[in-house]
Amino acid sequence: xxxxxxxxxxxxxxxxxxxxxxxxxxxxxxxxxxxxxxxxxxxxxxxxxxxxxxxxxxxxxxxxxxxxxxxxxxxxxxxxxxxxxxxxxxxxxxxxxxxxxxxxxxxxxxxxxxxxxxxxxxxxxxxxxxxxxxxxxxxxxxxxxxxxxxxxxxxxxxxxxxxxxxxxxxxxxxxxxxxxxxxxxxxxxxxxxxxxxxxxxxxxxxxxxxxxxxxxxxxxxxxxxxxxxxxxxxxxxxxxxxxxxxxxxxxxxxxxxxx
Amino acid sequence: xxxxxxxxxxxxxxxxxxxxxxxxxxxxxxxxxxxxxxxxxxxxxxxxxxxxxxxxxxxxxxxxxxxxxxxxxxxxxxxxxxxxxxxxxxxxxxxxxxxxxxxxxxxxxxxxxxxxxxxxxxxxxxxxxxxxxxxxxxxxxxxxxxxxxxxxxxxxxxxxxxxxxxxxxxxxxxxxxxxxxxxxxxxxxxxxxxxxxxxxxxxxxxxxxxxxxxxxxxxxxxxxxxxxxxxxxxxxxxxxxxxxxxxxxxxxxxxxxxxxxxxxxxxxxxxxxxxxxxxxxxxxxxxxxxxxxxxxxxxxxxxxxxx
Numbered sequence: 001x002x003x004x005x006x007x008x009x010x011x012x013x014x015x016x017x018x019x020x021x022x023x024x025x026x027x028x029x030x031x032x033x034x035x036x037x038x039x040x041x042x043x044x045x046x047x048x049x050x051x052x053x054x055x056x057x058x059x060x061x062x063x064x065x066x067x068x069x070x071x072x073x074x075x076x077x078x079x080x081x082x083x084x085x086x087x088x089x090x091x092x093x094x095x096x097x098x099x100x101x102x103x104x105x106x107x108x109x110x111x112x113x114x115x116x117x118x119x120x121x122x123x124x125x126x127x128x129x130x131x132x133x134x135x136x137x138x139x140x141x142x143x144x145x146x147x148x149x150x151x152x153x154x155x156x157x158x159x160x161x162x163x164x165x166x167x168x169x170x171x172x173x174x175x176x177x178x179x180x181x182x183x184x185x186x187x188x189x190x191x192x193x194x195x196x197x198x199x200x201x202x203x204x205x206x207x208x209x210x211x212x213x214x215x216x217x218x219x220x221x222x223x224x225x226x227x228x229x230x231x232x233x234x235x236x237x238x239x240x241x242x243x244x245x246x247x248x249x250x251x252x253x254x255x256x257x258x259x
Numbered sequence: 260x261x262x263x264x265x266x267x268x269x270x271x272x273x274x275x276x277x278x279x280x281x282x283x284x285x286x287x288x289x290x291x292x293x294x295x296x297x298x299x300x301x302x303x304x305x306x307x308x309x310x311x312x313x314x315x316x317x318x319x320x321x322x323x324x325x326x327x328x329x330x331x332x333x334x335x336x337x338x339x340x341x342x343x344x345x346x347x348x349x350x351x352x353x354x355x356x357x358x359x360x361x362x363x364x365x366x367x368x369x370x371x372x373x374x375x376x377x378x379x380x381x382x383x384x385x386x387x388x389x390x391x392x393x394x395x396x397x398x399x400x401x402x403x404x405x406x407x408x409x410x411x412x413x414x415x416x417x418x419x420x421x422x423x424x425x426x427x428x429x430x431x432x433x434x435x436x437x438x439x440x441x442x443x444x445x446x447x448x449x450x451x452x453x454x455x456x457x458x459x460x461x462x463x464x465x466x467x468x469x470x471x472x473x474x475x476x477x478x479x480x481x482x483x484x485x486x487x488x489x490x491x492x493x494x495x496x497x498x499x500x501x502x503x504x505x506x507x508x509x510x511x512x513x514x515x516x517x518x519x520x521x522x523x524x525x526x527x528x529x530x531x532x533x534x535x536x537x538x539x540x541x542x543x544x545x546x547x548x549x550x551x552x553x554x555x556x557x558x559x560x561x562x563x564x565x566x
Contacts (some may be wrong), residue, residue, distance in 0.1 A: 105444075113444075117423055
């Protein structure tokens with residue numbers, strides 16, 4: 001379970017271009033729940049994910065994962081509990097290392113690294129099996145350096161790496177936005193399969209309203225660093241793309257009035 | 260014809276001496292390669308860590324310590340110097356190159372303090388080269404054997420280490436620090452440890468050099484960095500850098516080839532003062548090659564480093 005308690009973060013505090021990124025945000029995501037986060041640019045989606053992963057230090061508020069307060073934990077300690085797929089395929093993988101080495105790094109995310117040999121036959125067989133699920137032929141390219149893969153292949157690899165050690169929390173940051181429609185579909189289907197099969201607690205940020213309608217148990221809409229709307233249960237099952245866009249429109253009108 | 264023969268034979272006569280020297284300096288090249296290639300941290304500490312190792316070793320030998328103890332303490336001193344450079348970079352967000360310049364400048368004073376004077380003769384003190392089997396001490400063969408054996412052991416151990424779980428994690432920090440952190444790797448520990456290890460190798464080279472030449476000099480590190488870089492470039496051009504094995508072999512191969520080339524140039528009558536200019540131009544050419552190639556054909560991956 002993930003809980004965000006009155007998280008607040010202000011950038012450029014006290015300066016003319018002061019920006020409130022998170023304004024007392026409260027959010028609760030139950031264990032096994034798949035939440036889809038939407039919101040316009042600057043609504044605080046990325047800040048929220050960064051605050052959860054530890055890349056952003058909050059001014060005040062708390063981040064609690066499965067009952068443990070992780071607010072003070074550095075990124076590498078939180079990595080024991082959560083995994084993240086970035087929008088940029090370059091960010092989530094080590095380009096100059098091989099596919100197998102990247103898989104190894106992900107496998108060791110929540111474990112203690114020893115002085116034993118990293119890649120052994122057992123592990124390689126396991127990686128081959130897991131990558132084969134994607135159907136992209138990555139299982140035959142374990143020794144290929146990741147920089148030689150296409151963006152879609154890299155992103156698919158990132159996903160397999162992230163869902164690998166069954167993290168307590170999976171963060172997906174517009175992870176299909178940089179891909180062509182066909183590849184985006186492959187990655188999205190693989191995401192849903194993995195999340196369903198492993199019952200992962202997941203938070204996915206997306207600008208694709210169709211994805212927000214099709215996937216997940218709940219839709220979470222952020223606006224100006226606050227939780228604006230949460231659609232769950234039956235209501236979520238019935239929601240349509242125009243409904244969601246409607247909420248954006250209201251916000252845009254208000255923005256026009258305010259400015 | 261006579262001239263060519265003279266040049267050739269004077270070069271050949273120098274081969275063993277040069278080989279011994281290059282096997283010792285291979286440790287410095289290794290100390291430059293590890294931060295530069297595996298951690299993506301261009302580290303200039305070796306220019307100070309090499310004489311640091313030499314000075315520590317010299318003082319200890321003069322005080323009657325055993326040559327092994329002298330090397331061990333030089334290694335520790337070098338390790339600490341490297342840790343300092345990495346710490347300066349991480350804690351104060353100072354550019355890696357500037358952190359290295361700061362450290363090597365400060366080390367110059369420290370080295371002078373350690374020795375108390377600018378040079379120190381330890382001629383006649385026992386050295387690790389005395390322990391070479393089958394050969395008379397003092398001849399290049401003993402240095403080739405001892406430095407070669409230590410180099411081979413270091414090479415094998417490092418090759419094993421970089422393939423362990425911990426070693427893979429350290430390489431990930433160089434490949435993509437943000438990704439490494441997101442995979443639970445402590446970037447600080449890996450960087451400080453890795454740069455420290457590299458400077459420990461540079462100091463090893465300094466300590467061996469002092470035992471080989473019989474004196475320590477506070478200026479012995481002058482220009483070692485550019486020589487080491489040139490050797491690394493040659494090594495990478497010959498054996499490549501695609502795998503851990505090749506990347507680790509490059510410093511050793513490069514050092515051996517580079518110093519033979521230098522020896523050949525000197526034998527051919529190149530004035531020694533021109534050597535640094537020639538070396539600098541060579542390194543420049545090797546570094547500029549990717550961007551020259553870029554004007555034709557697709558862009559290759561640019562050389563990016565941590566700042």
